[in-house]
Amino acid sequence: MLRATSTSDARPLSPASAWAAEVAAVFVKDWRCEFRTRYALNTLALFAFTTLVVVSISLGPIGIDRARGSKVLPVLLWVILLFSVAAGLPRAFVQEEESQTATALRLSATPSALFCGKLLYCLTLVGALELLVTPVFVTLMSLKVESPGLLAVTLAAGGYGLAVGSTLVAAIIAQARTKGTLFSVLAFPILLPLLLLAVELTFSAVGGGGGSGGVALPQLLLYDASITVAGLMLFPVVWNP
């Protein structure tokens, strides 16, 4: 039962605390389900690892020279992250429809709490993916990062945008027929501006950018803010029949 109650049962929780407890309950429930099947974790990790290996083998034992690498490798990093996200994140809502638990979830959690709970779950998955992929990618490709701080901020802001956009699109496609392919079709036009901004910032972080990093970061943060507000406003419409 996701509806939050106080531990003593005598004192009801304030609306804000009840909402936060609902968010936490959705988040914990999702991770509990995830640890039972490990579907998203395995998919994300294996997909990312496979693409990393393919990219590394394709570039050969010598790799790529630094001048070209700083132009090409940031793109490859974000392509790996984007496709890994597309492989694992739609599961957040698709599993609710497939296991026929969506109706129970509609009854037991408010839409905003459900959206934030699912978003937190997706955020932790994307964060784990970035923590796994980025160091291996940097090591395997011998990528020299001039500004690790900027790279970390880019990964955080880019990962957040990926998680928000994916959460909302996953809620949409969960109610459609062709779920798997439809996620990529719907998510990519929404996520491409984020991807282009993140790639631009990663160029700057590895020292290959054209100096637009300072402009791109506020724009990326603006994108994150816009998509979060849109997600919070649209999710109740998407979720409730």
Added chain:
Amino acid sequence: MKTLFAWLLWLWISLVIVGAFYYAPQAEGFQDGSDRILFFHVPMAWASFAGFIAAAVWSVRYLMTRDLRHDRSAHVAIQLGLLFGVLATISGAIWARIEWGAYWNWDPRQTSILISLLFYGAYLALRGAVEDPEKRARLAASYAILGLVVTPFLYWIMPRLTFSLHPEPVVNAEGKPKMQSEILQVLLASGVGFTALFFWLHSVHTRIQALAERKSAEME
């Protein structure tokens, strides 16, 4: 009244075509004759963008009223937006081949219009994947509004992020169009004409779709 509007529209567009070839002078900095494409390319891009905005407005109206007529209008606006967007992309590519030597070179504006075409395609794919009309309308409206949130990044922010060979738009950063007045007159007249053409086609297509839906409901 509708017939009169259609005839006036035909006359207006005909005058724009004549004006584009015989009234407007050769634009400075363009290869001989290539600037004529822009009298049609730019208004088609405007009309495509108008489709985007109109679809989002009708989607908001659908979510507020749950009237399926607004959903039908949003759907038709996206279909026409896609048509005008494809025509703008093709005409732009032909112009780019003449001026820049290549049909496609990932100029920020080419990237922006391509992403918006992907968005239109995705909207139509979503509609095709949901059978229930109410659910389809609800999900499609949400997606159209989500697209509108991303639009400013496509049309205004990204093209200014990197270097672009694309000529400055009429509505530029300085707020002053940098072109001869005759060229501006024809371009604005063409913009009005193509926007009116968009909404005339929208009205015809919406009525056709309403009739088709009524007929299929009668057959069921």
